[in-house]
Amino acid sequence: MHALAQHEGASAGSVANVSEVMQAIAEHKGCGTSGGSGKASCGSAAGQGDLPTEIWEKVKNHPCYSEEAHHHYARMHVAVAPACNIQCNYCNRKYDCANESRPGVVSEKLTPEQAAKKVLAVASTIPQMTVLGIAGPGDPLANPEKTFKTFELISKTAPDIKLCLSTNGLTLPDHVDTIAGFNVDHVTITINMVDPEIGAKIYPWVFWKHKRYTGVEAAKLLTDRQLLGLEMLTERGILCKVNSVMIPGINDKHLVEVNKAVKSRGAFLHNIMPLISAPEHGTVFGLTGQRGPTAQELKALQDSCEGEMNMMRHCRQCRADAVGLLGEDRSAEFTTDKIMAMEVNYDLDSRKAYQAMVEEERVAKVAAKQEELTTLAGEQSDIKLLVAVATKGSGLINEHFGHAKEFQVYELSTAGAKFVGHRRVDLYCQGGYGDEDSLETVIRAINDCHAVFVAKIGGCPKGDLQKAGIDPVDQYAHEFIEKSAIAWFKAYLDKVNSGEIEHVERGDAEIRQGALITAA
Amino acid sequence: MALKIIASQCTSCSACEPECPNVAIREKNGTFVIDPKKCTECIGHFDAPQCTAVCPVDDTCVIDTSYPRYQAPA
Numbered sequence A: 001m002h003a004l005a006q007h008e009g010a011s012a013g014s015v016a017n018v019s020e021v022m023q024a025i026a027e028h029k030g031c032g033t034s035g036g037s038g039k040a041s042c043g044s045a046a047g048q049g050d051l052p053t054e055i056w057e058k059v060k061n062h063p064c065y066s067e068e069a070h071h072h073y074a075r076m077h078v079a080v081a082p083a084c085n086i087q088c089n090y091c092n093r094k095y096d097c098a099n100e101s102r103p104g105v106v107s108e109k110l111t112p113e114q115a116a117k118k119v120l121a122v123a124s125t126i127p128q129m130t131v132l133g134i135a136g137p138g139d140p141l142a143n144p145e146k147t148f149k150t151f152e153l154i155s156k157t158a159p160d161i162k163l164c165l166s167t168n169g170l171t172l173p174d175h176v177d178t179i180a181g182f183n184v185d186h187v188t189i190t191i192n193m194v195d196p197e198i199g200a201k202i203y204p205w206v207f208w209k210h211k212r213y214t215g216v217e218a219a220k221l222l223t224d225r226q227l228l229g230l231e232m233l234t235e236r237g238i239l240c241k242v243n244s245v246m247i248p249g250i251n252d253k254h255l256v257e258v259n260k261a262v263k264s265r266g267a268f269l270h271n272i273m274p275l276i277s278a279p280e281h282g283t284v285f286g287l288t289g290q291r292g293p294t295a296q297e298l299k300a301l302q303d304s305c306e307g308e309m310n311m312m313r314h315c316r317q318c319r320a321d322a323v324g325l326l327g328e329d330r331s332a333e334f335t336t337d338k339i340m341a342m343e344v345n346y347d348l349d350s351r352k353a354y355q356a357m358v359e360e361e362r363v364a365k366v367a368a369k370q371e372e373l374t375t376l377a378g379e380q381s382d383i384k385l386l387v388a389v390a391t392k393g394s395g396l397i398n399e400h401f402g403h404a405k406e407f408q409v410y411e412l413s414t415a416g417a418k419f420v421g422h423r424r425v426d427l428y429c430q431g432g433y434g435d436e437d438s439l440e441t442v443i444r445a446i447n448d449c450h451a452v453f454v455a456k457i458g459g460c461p462k463g464d465l466q467k468a469g470i471d472p473v474d475q476y477a478h479e480f481i482e483k484s485a486i487a488w489f490k491a492y493l494d495k496v497n498s499g500e501i502e503h504v505e506r507g508d509a510e511i512r513q514g515a516l517i518t519a520a
Numbered sequence B: 001m002a003l004k005i006i007a008s009q010c011t012s013c014s015a016c017e018p019e020c021p022n023v024a025i026r027e028k029n030g031t032f033v034i035d036p037k038k039c040t041e042c043i044g045h046f047d048a049p050q051c052t053a054v055c056p057v058d059d060t061c062v063i064d065t066s067y068p069r070y071q072a073p074a
Helices: A002-010 A013-027 A044-047 A051-058 A112-125 A143-159 A172-180 A216-237 A255-264 A284-288 A295-305 A338-342 A348-376 A438-443 A460-467 A480-498 B050-056
Strands: A076-077 A129-134 A162-167 A186-190 A206-210 A211-214 A239-246 A269-274 A310-312 A387-391 A406-413 A415-424 A449-453 A471-473 B003-005 B025-028 B029-036 B062-063
Touching: A044 A471, A044 B025, A051 A239, A076 A112, A112 A129, A112 A338, A129 A143, A129 A269, A172 A186, A206 A216, A211 A216, A211 B050, A216 A239, A216 A255, A239 A255, A239 A295, A255 A269, A255 A295, A269 A295, A295 A310, A295 A415, A310 B003, A348 A415, A348 A480, A387 A415, A387 A480, A406 A449, A406 A480, A415 A480, A438 A460, A449 A480, A460 A471, B003 B029, B003 B050, B050 B062
Parallel strands: A076 A129, A129 A162, A162 A186, A186 A239, A239 A269, A269 A310, A387 A449, A449 A471
Antiparallel strands: A206 A211, A387 A406, A406 A415, B003 B062, B025 B029
16 A cells, blocks of 8 residues: 555656556456456455555466466476475375375475476476476475575576465564565465464474474464464565465364454465365375365355455466466476476577567457456346356467366356356376266366356267256357357346346356275 | 384485484485484484474384484483
């Protein structure tokens, strides 16, 4: 607020800038200032108003901090930080399968020097890769020397790449100044509770100053350090995202309190993620049969927190060595053997040129959506529904139904199209589909959607989807997602109004849990 | 007079290495090992062996019974 007030007061010319920035911020959240403005679903008005230009500059190319950016920009994690200083009941460090995608899992550890080489190799191959994160597989700040050495090497060789890290927060207060010194402007803290009694059910122990603490004492220590670290970061102008794992029956209701606590300490974004828990992961929760939330339970919690602050709904809960757009994982292309054999040609100019092209595409997409939104201007309807989209990125409907590893989910209403999540449909770790009919799993994953938008679909699945009450839509192949979804929704409303069809609510959907289905 | 690391359980996370007050832990063939000549079971340094306290896998850093228990110098 303070920074913005200064900005507005600077000169008459800057006023235009402010409105541009406001528009840009609104787009970043997936809602235009025309149409859905003022709605809680577009993030709180205070949240938009508080964002000065320099913050927009920080998030606009960061796929994790901007939903809009994640269709266009890629990130990578380097697994230089194997050690951890706490134990979580949803984590098992022994588990590593190359086909399993979840935090805490990697296929190989890297030294800081190998990591720096890998970053250059990826940056040369994927010019839209803008962010380098260190997320483990342990805790980056339990490995401060390796983490900061990696940042040092990369900031020298690839200065255009944003640095970020993701931590449990236990030692965060000790490292805030070093983090600021490396110009790390994005830090994620995983905060699952602010009540130590609840924490004791999630964390069996923490290791702090040469001693293992357990129970409520451990959780109290952890929450105090997390919140202190968060305050110290936001005081320094570092953007903070808070990740929370939603564990039904343990912290699901409590996360509303967590949301308030982190909001009041200046967190920029809150990412509530579903618990990943399957017996074969060997985690405590996996073995006790603790279930994860359904798609509706997750969305309801995210919706209830959204009035307070920006919610992240596009998190793919990726591995600590993930590479690529959030919905894809290209880490297998960049194993240490392959990197060492790779000819690396890090060309800043061609990266910039490519990113300029991406920006043009992005602007065109936003303009198309704005134009389509005007067609909804006069509509009066309370209907809100979900649609699934098969996409390979760039904000286009450009994936075949049968090839989709995930579907992006948009909520449609007269306010427009809003990204509200994604559903994984690939089947990991099972060497084929086994007895499971893969179409059945897809239908279960998008069962809460009224339609699925695809570039192409075969006759057989088309019929089965229709039988399940999901409309397969291929008429918008290779067009912009939001523009197409709005056009389809307008036609849907027209049909409802004319009595041609009746609007019915859909049921709940299932969040995929890796190999859970085969084990069940 | 020492602890040992059960290699089949070690995740090679390296958490124990910097915690050892005796610099007795190093990486060997993909997992970590404790030099029994240097290990003092953390007696005189801390209340509990640090490798055991920080290890993410239970019962992985354990007393090596093939050695007599460490006796602090008088």
